[in-house]
Amino acid sequence: MNLFYQPEIPRGANFLSPEESRHAVKVLRMKNLDTIDITDGQGSFYHAQITEANAAKCEFEILNTKSVARRPFEISIAVAPTKNIDRTEWFLEKAVEIGVERIYFMDCQNSERHHINQDRLMKIVISAMKQSVQAWIPEITELIPFKEVLKKKAQQKFICHATNEHPNMLHTAAQKNSHYLVLIGPEGDFSPEEIKDAQVNNFEIVSLGPNRLRTETAALTACQILNFINL
Amino acid sequence: MNLFYQPEIPRGANFLSPEESRHAVKVLRMKNLDTIDITDGQGSFYHAQITEANAAKCEFEILNTKSVARRPFEISIAVAPTKNIDRTEWFLEKAVEIGVERIYFMDCQNSERHHINQDRLMKIVISAMKQSVQAWIPEITELIPFKEVLKKKAQQKFICHATNEHPNMLHTAAQKNSHYLVLIGPEGDFSPEEIKDAQVNNFEIVSLGPNRLRTETAALTACQILNFINL
Numbered sequence: 071m072n073l074f075y076q077p078e079i080p081r082g083a084n085f086l087s088p089e090e091s092r093h094a095v096k097v098l099r100m101k102n103l104d105t106i107d108i109t110d111g112q113g114s115f116y117h118a119q120i121t122e123a124n125a126a127k128c129e130f131e132i133l134n135t136k137s138v139a140r141r142p143f144e145i146s147i148a149v150a151p152t153k154n155i156d157r158t159e160w161f162l163e164k165a166v167e168i169g170v171e172r173i174y175f176m177d178c179q180n181s182e183r184h185h186i187n188q189d190r191l192m193k194i195v196i197s198a199m200k201q202s203v204q205a206w207i208p209e210i211t212e213l214i215p216f217k218e219v220l221k222k223k224a225q226q227k228f229i230c231h232a233t234n235e236h237p238n239m240l241h242t243a244a245q246k247n248s249h250y251l252v253l254i255g256p257e258g259d260f261s262p263e264e265i266k267d268a269q270v271n272n273f274e275i276v277s278l279g280p281n282r283l284r285t286e287t288a289a290l291t292a293c294q295i296l297n298f299i300n301l
Numbered sequence: 302m303n304l305f306y307q308p309e310i311p312r313g314a315n316f317l318s319p320e321e322s323r324h325a326v327k328v329l330r331m332k333n334l335d336t337i338d339i340t341d342g343q344g345s346f347y348h349a350q351i352t353e354a355n356a357a358k359c360e361f362e363i364l365n366t367k368s369v370a371r372r373p374f375e376i377s378i379a380v381a382p383t384k385n386i387d388r389t390e391w392f393l394e395k396a397v398e399i400g401v402e403r404i405y406f407m408d409c410q411n412s413e414r415h416h417i418n419q420d421r422l423m424k425i426v427i428s429a430m431k432q433s434v435q436a437w438i439p440e441i442t443e444l445i446p447f448k449e450v451l452k453k454k455a456q457q458k459f460i461c462h463a464t465n466e467h468p469n470m471l472h473t474a475a476q477k478n479s480h481y482l483v484l485i486g487p488e489g490d491f492s493p494e495e496i497k498d499a500q501v502n503n504f505e506i507v508s509l510g511p512n513r514l515r516t517e518t519a520a521l522t523a524c525q526i527l528n529f530i531n532l
Contacts, residue, residue: 167514168514169511202512281399281434294529
């Protein structure tokens, strides 16, 4: 199944973007009267028929609409982008596939990267949403300071940090059907000040499991655990 | 912490491989009397002191040894390598980080890749084992036919396959402290014959969750779920 993305359908758009039009008409060789599936990324799937198979502006008529409810829980992950951006891009693709509502890119004291290309990252999000056939597009942010992330609202707030004595595990600390915000530090870990600052702001220190994980593996594992406890 | 790998310690080796020697002496600039940590990948960590900081053959003396027991469960994942091998390599790195005992590379009817470079994949396994500070090295195989994988022994055998009606979920079907074998199909999915063949061989059809996942995401998610139920 090829799913197309057109966020403007709720505002009356009946055509695909130039990029999506090209994909439908040039790559997939779709023609007038062929049917396609589209999402607006805002909770709806549309089954539609192509009325004008134009490779620059492929027009369609909606045959029927299916609404998908928001999940009863909400996962927000705040992560420091990795020095090698490929690792962050992998995390992003996988997190979207398995399910995530929001990703905050976070600038920490020990961050090794202070710049991200949000347009490029958004393309990865869109592609993964289409690939995994989802109707809600996750939100991603520009790089924002650690202190600003601390002000974000959530019902359960966690900061991942390895402590040796009796770790508090994310999968037992997190409750079902909640809105979670989990902070994942950079390669050099959070600074002691950041940990303290998070605690003052009611973030609970948690561990993800017994192994030492890379930043992007930790971020994905947090996402997997929160999806898992809600299965 | 930099962990080195020397599988020959149980057979008396008191030196690092040329590659590891170069890393210790040239890159990390370690000198005589510096201490290092080594694993043999067979359940032991060694704390050792460098006696000859030679960049081609770095010799050491073991100060103390710590044994790590095998986990009380065992995860074997059989996966069809992806067309784009980067995706398989990424899965391999992440699976080793979070914990896996064995990966069978499997040749299926719809496989898009019929060749793997086992040496290259083994390097990824070693690097991820060291990175995540583990004392047991996971096993990986050459590419083996689907029918041979069906003969592999395990206490609980699963094949991941999307079915719409009331899916049997891996996280409820799998019991704690068992030896699991999970089959993950290629991009074009298993053929109907393969599914039937697996069922005849007592593999249970399972689903990993609500979303459609890429091959490598499904393989990693299976691994995460099995680690998770044993936390």
